[in-house]
Amino acid sequence: MPDNILEIRNLVTAFDTEGGQLTAVDGVSFEVERGTTLGVVGESGCGKSVTALSIMRLLPQPMGHILDGEIRFEGVDLTKVPADGMHEIRGAKISMIFQEPMTALNPVHRIGRQISEVFLLHRKDMDKKAAWKASIDILEKVGIPSPEIRYGEYPHQLSGGMRQRAMIAMALALKPSLVIADEPTTALDVTVQAQILNLMSDLQKEMGMSIVLITHDLGVIAETCDEVVVMYAGRIVERAPVKELFANPLHAYTRGLLHSIPRLDGKRKTRLNTIEGNVPALKDMPDGCRFGARSGIEHTAEELTRRPQLEEVSPGHWVATCPKCYQPE
């Protein structure tokens, strides 16, 4: 039996809107093995961030609801934990790194105060002095030069990369066992992105935490993840170990994604492969294959109404078995 830190079973998350209830995540299941990195990839609106917020129980209130499913973290079903109970888990055992540190950090508080707050809230044995010391240590660990000076600075005084390091410091302050990183490097330059990804993998080796990395960048996935989940329109279409997924993509959507990125070794000024059209709107999502309309392959009415099941077609490789989008050789 693999040692899974997180097990999600058939998660369904919906939002109340003026036009009725919209299902953003529709029956998602996956596991994260302890100490590994799971990548979640997909286009904007595919439900990857909502999945993350569901795990953290940070869905916008009052419109966001988890309608069904289980989120088992170290054996505890988070969907059943009362709000007070989540305060103790969130930040201490599971923490989150957001995309844009400028909006996730509080602009009117000094960096150091925001980090030491984590210690003061969760660690009753720590006084202000001890929290200061611990904050300096963690700032140093994430590679912020002269942490004593940075401690007293405001977020706007730091560069984008430094701010993201400060966010990582805050997320890792209490040595959580699971970190959810939602597009942690999307707002950064490619050089700084490389620094941050390196930092995260070094810290993972040192602290042994598990990571769920949400991104739309397949390059980032290839470089950092052990296993990958590909999401499309609220559902998982494919899931596999990273090398297997890149070597042997089985679903039409995964193939489309992999082929549409321009490559450095590709021929210049040639037409790129595209996935035509757009993701269907949440309010008129088909029950059946949701990629059908964009796949360029004619789907029958039945295929568009009957939900394709996710099946394990080879060890560890799962694919949504729409008869048109997945055609085994």
Add this chain to the structure above:
Amino acid sequence: MSKLLEIKNLKMHFPVKGGVLLRAIDSCKAVDGVSLHIEEGETLGLVGESGCGKSTLGKCVVRLNDPTSGEVHFEGQDITHASRKTILPLRRDMQMIFQDPAESLNSRHTVRNIIEEPFIIHKIGTRADRQKRVDELLEKVGLSPAAASRFPFEFSGGQRQRIGIARAIALNPKLVVCDEPVSALDVSVQSQVLNLMLDLQRDMGLSYLFIAHDLAVVKHVSDRVAVMYLGKIVELAGADEIYQNPRHAYTKALLEAIPVPDPTKKREHPILEGDVPSPIHPPEGCAFGHRVQAPKYHESIGQEIGIEEIEPGHWVSTCPCCVER
């Protein structure tokens, strides 16, 4: 081929105000001595990290910024200090596509108003002509003419960028400055927009100044690529050449930092540390040598660093610490 646009030793320094009287106490050297040219029908890619001055350079080209010194020639005409009256007709030939179409399209105007506006500004055609042109343009960028009566928020990001492109090509321009045109888009949509831009270039003979930070995208669309660091061009060469044979340490570092979508390849080289220094107080010597603590950094202090042609069409900075000779 002839030169459509030529920039000579362009500088754009913004005053930094301070003190009680808000006098200029310092200057931010966003663009600091850039020379380059774009030929007809060509795409010049411009890459660099944020804060290196690439957007400012793009705005100087279409004169949305007034350069501090240097020269901008468009079709042989010096437009560096051209008055508003002389620049207006030239703007028909130079257009701009912005990064975030949600912000660069007026949300209170219908798509028709947005695309029609260039014709109204330049007093072209009757109402019926304009109507027809808008429909044609929408079709050209892959939208249905029915889109004309809708508002920008009713469209997805990729469709909005198509509207921005339709507006930019409305007057049959010669040069389009594209400032990060696809960085806000998803990969599947990004490739649609890039294909559209390549098609339009072929059909209309457009020249692009393509500003982006994604080197794979830049390589795909460009004929030549210029690499910018802290207000200066450090390397400029043919797109294939610069990727196969980068000479400047910064170009090499940028290329190595790109995550490769292939899990069997692992990064071999050490990654570039630190950030771009402040353009207000740049280091004394070479700005990049200072960042990476190049062993020969001291040689660059006090030197005037320019750019020289080391092979036909391959220009690289004369910095002693970043380029091996």
